[in-house]
Amino acid sequence: MSISNRVGCVAALWRYPVKSMAGEALEHAEVSWHGVPGDRRWAFVRNGAAMSGFPWLTIRQRPDLCRYRPSFVQPDQPDRSRTLVVTPAGSELEVVAPALAAELGGGVGVIRSDRGLFDTLPLSLLTAQTVAALSTLVGAALDVRRFRPNLLIDSSPAGPFREDGWVGRVLRIGALRVRIDKRDQRCVVVNVDPETARRSPAVLRTIARERDGCLGVYGSIVQPGRVAVGDPVALEP
DSSP: OOGGGEEEEEEEEEEOSBTTSOOEEESEEEEBTTBSTTTTOEEEEOTTOTTSSOOBOOTTTOGGGGGOEEEESSTTOGGGSOEEEEOTTSOEEETTOHHHHHHHOTTOEEEEOTTOOOSSOSEEEEEHHHHHHHHHHHTSOOOGGGGOOSEEEEOTTSOTTGGGGGTTSEEEETTEEEEEEEEEEOOGGGGBOTTTOOBOTHHHHHHHHHHTTEEEEEEEEEEOEEEETTOEEEEOO
């Protein structure tokens, strides 16, 4: 790997076992064609919305979903594992438990997909410098988890929004190769604080005003491979 092509290193890595619920921090992952193993394998479907274009129950409808904490009983084999969810009240329930669906709303159902239930593409990336710059613009420290990335990249000493320039290029991240396909168009989910579930409309307004509504980037897998926190990130020629 050429030092001149290096653009940063992996600062953090997450998967989200249940769509719109809290993320699970990882030290490493064997990323496949379908993204980080176990990422967004489950989702809850809104009552009466199964045939709509976007049937999922998300933070848009229930900000407190981000305070439900899912995990796999066998974290290294998520596609074969039972999935448990700790509720904000501290109860631990199976993701398929009727009691969990009932708590989330009458008529809500849960589905599973081995390929992942992604809105756009299987990987989302964001730089720590971008989050810091947006925090300055908003006037408050923002928790990176509200943006729900899979990979947080430390691009120091470069400035913010560097990831915009990666669109159309291939990144090598550890043993993984990812094509950066598009900027990440943001929605009201970014307004929700992942700890308190309180909304701050200024966050999305600032992204719309300063960044054309986009923050971070989406990518697709060119070559599966292992990624770990601390791995170098480089642009391929």
